[in-house]
Amino acid sequence: MTILLADDHPLYYETVKIMLENLNNTRVLTTSNYLGVINNLQSEQSITLLILDLKMPGMHGFSSVQRIYNHNPSIPILIASASDSPLTILSCKNAGASGFVSKASDISTLQEAVCQLLKGHSFFPCSIKDTEKPCLSNKQIDILYLLVEGYSNKEIAQRTFLSTGTVKQYVSDILLKLNVNNRVRAATQAREVLGLGN
Numbered sequence: 001m002t003i004l005l006a007d008d009h010p011l012y013y014e015t016v017k018i019m020l021e022n023l024n025n026t027r028v029l030t031t032s033n034y035l036g037v038i039n040n041l042q043s044e045q046s047i048t049l050l051i052l053d054l055k056m057p058g059m060h061g062f063s064s065v066q067r068i069y070n071h072n073p074s075i076p077i078l079i080a081s082a083s084d085s086p087l088t089i090l091s092c093k094n095a096g097a098s099g100f101v102s103k104a105s106d107i108s109t110l111q112e113a114v115c116q117l118l119k120g121h122s123f124f125p126c127s128i129k130d131t132e133k134p135c136l137s138n139k140q141i142d143i144l145y146l147l148v149e150g151y152s153n154k155e156i157a158q159r160t161f162l163s164t165g166t167v168k169q170y171v172s173d174i175l176l177k178l179n180v181n182n183r184v185r186a187a188t189q190a191r192e193v194l195g196l197g198n
Helices: 010-021 034-043 062-071 086-095 107-118 138-148 153-160 164-178 183-194
Strands: 002-006 027-031 047-053 077-081 099-102
Touching (some): 002 034, 010 027, 027 034, 034 047, 034 062, 047 107, 062 077, 077 086, 077 107, 086 099, 138 183, 153 164
Parallel strands (some): 047 077, 077 099
16 A cells, blocks of 8 residues: 655654554655655556645645546545635535545544545545535636736736636626625635635
């Protein structure tokens, strides 16, 4: 059994690595960035579980989780994150993760999560609800990324090959779905919706 541990926080990384190495017949591969995850998944055919830090160098929020899942649907992904809001957890699940543990959890919770995923089950806090995630289209998500980066409507229009009027309508719809009344608040909430760092 081979587990890929992807995390860039030394203390958490070392604790989890020791726990995994104590499992029977387990080989632990490690990396501290998104590119390392991709390279390991491409070069190692025996990986049976990926434990993934949501915010590492190279990670681009939930879209990175979804990209990993889309290319490796048979490998369960266990997200380990310091952000454990219901929206974050649900977004990880929707992106293709099979489980989620907060980094504030004790080691026994992580052990249980690993065991459940290796058995083919999922592991999520029971408190998450499908209604807590705003329903955004792919185009709205693309525009939301640009909004977070501080681009104006005109700049977004140039980058997305849409008219400025169309972008204004997209932004208005996004504000409505996020239940905010201005771009600054939308950008703040978008970081959680998209799984981006502060």
